[in-house]
Amino acid sequence: MDIDVLGALAVRENGISITPTAPKPRQVLALLALHADQVVPVSALIEELWAGEPPRSARTTLQTYVLQLRALIATALEREPDPEGGVAGAAGGRTAKDVLVTLPGGYLLNSNGGTSDVREFDRLAGTGYRAMDAGDFPGAARLLREALALWSGPAFADVQGGVQLDMETRRLEETRLCALDQRIEADLRLGRHRELLAELTVLASRYRTHENLHGQFMLALHRSGRRGEALDVYQRLRGMLVRELGLEPSAALRRLQRSILMAGPESLAEATDAGGERLVRV
Numbered sequence: 001m002d003i004d005v006l007g008a009l010a011v012r013e014n015g016i017s018i019t020p021t022a023p024k025p026r027q028v029l030a031l032l033a034l035h036a037d038q039v040v041p042v043s044a045l046i047e048e049l050w051a052g053e054p055p056r057s058a059r060t061t062l063q064t065y066v067l068q069l070r071a072l073i074a075t076a077l078e079r080e081p082d083p084e085g086g087v088a089g090a091a092g093g094r095t096a097k098d099v100l101v102t103l104p105g106g107y108l109l110n111s112n113g114g115t116s117d118v119r120e121f122d123r124l125a126g127t128g129y130r131a132m133d134a135g136d137f138p139g140a141a142r143l144l145r146e147a148l149a150l151w152s153g154p155a156f157a158d159v160q161g162g163v164q165l166d167m168e169t170r171r172l173e174e175t176r177l178c179a180l181d182q183r184i185e186a187d188l189r190l191g192r193h194r195e196l197l198a199e200l201t202v203l204a205s206r207y208r209t210h211e212n213l214h215g216q217f218m219l220a221l222h223r224s225g226r227r228g229e230a231l232d233v234y235q236r237l238r239g240m241l242v243r244e245l246g247l248e249p250s251a252a253l254r255r256l257q258r259s260i261l262m263a264g265p266e267s268l269a270e271a272t273d274a275g276g277e278r279l280v281r282v
Contacts, residue, residue: 001099001114003033006121006172007152009159013076013099020072023160024049025065030159032100032109034168036116041106048164066107070096117150118172124150125179132182137189144183151176181212193220204233208240211253222260230260 004010009026011019011033020026031048032040045062046054055061073096094112101108128143155172156165180203187196200217207213214237221230234249234257241247249257 001036001109001111003036003111003114003116003118005030005034006117006150006155008157009033013073014079016076016079018069018072018076020068022068025068026159027162027165028062028065029069029109030156030161031164031168032107033116034118034165036109036111039103039106039108044164045107048162051163066100066102070100073099121147121150121175121179125175128179128186129182132186137186141183141186141190144179144186147179148176148183177207177210181216184213184216188216188219188223193223196220197224204237209237209244211237211250215253215256218256218260227260227263231257234260 002010002012002015009019009030010017011029019029027048028045031045042059042062046058049062050058077094077096077099099110099112101110124143124147128140128147131137131140131143155169159165161169184196184200187193196216197220200213200220203210203213204217214233218230218233221227221233234253237253238249241249248254
């Protein structure tokens with residue numbers, strides 16, 4: 001089974017889509033796919049579908065959605081090729097109930113060792129973070145870029161999410177932002193400040209109170225000989241933080257501003273590490 005959730009939902013068995021078009025079964029599959037090979041409690045699925053106000057028939061209705069998903073899985077299994085080139089139909093004796101398993105308290109989607117873009121993202125990002133810690137900035141930049149390339153849009157972009165999926169979408173977005181922050185940091189360490197300017201212009205506009213991204217934008221501008229624009233970025237961010245959150249910029253960002261005023265640091269880390277503080281407020 002191949003599972004993609006970092007963008008549009010796509011779940012394939014034997015290369016055949018088992019993603020339903022109806023919104024509710026789609027929600028069920030999305031939550032099961034995100035937690036593939038783990039039991040998803042019935043209570044979590046009911047909360048996702050009905051947001052704390054389930055009908056009396058909630059469990060029966062959920063079972064109906066599971067049956068609909070199993071029907072799609074069965075169709076895909078029937079088209080599984082056999083080793084001799086024919087169509088084996090449920091080869092190896094696998095059935096839809098073996099793929100979407102009923103267990104005490106919940107359901108499990110058995111990926112049977114297939115691919116998952118979330119798992120691959122976590123693997124690449126984790127390896128990239130370790131490369132950063134080891135000072136391997138070219139390796140970190142490459143690995144984190146590969147991880148971020150797995151995203152084709154917001155997670156579950158075409159799924160009407162409920163409580164559970166909305167929470168998971170926010171969590172996944174935070175992991176993406178962390179990887180993005182570290183990839184940009186690695187590129188800055190490699191002297192790619194001019195290459196980053198266009199990307200950081202867009203990111204600073206999209207994430208208007210994200211201090212790390214604005215700090216990286218300030219540094220890239222400063223190192224590109226655009227000191228005045230770097231200081232303007234700080235003033236715009238400060239105005240946004242005060243106006244929307246009632247907060248002043250962090251001590252780390254203020255140190256970066258002072259460093260730029262004094263023709264300061266060669267890397268963002270120099271402006272933050274001394275105070276033991278990263279620019280992470282959002």
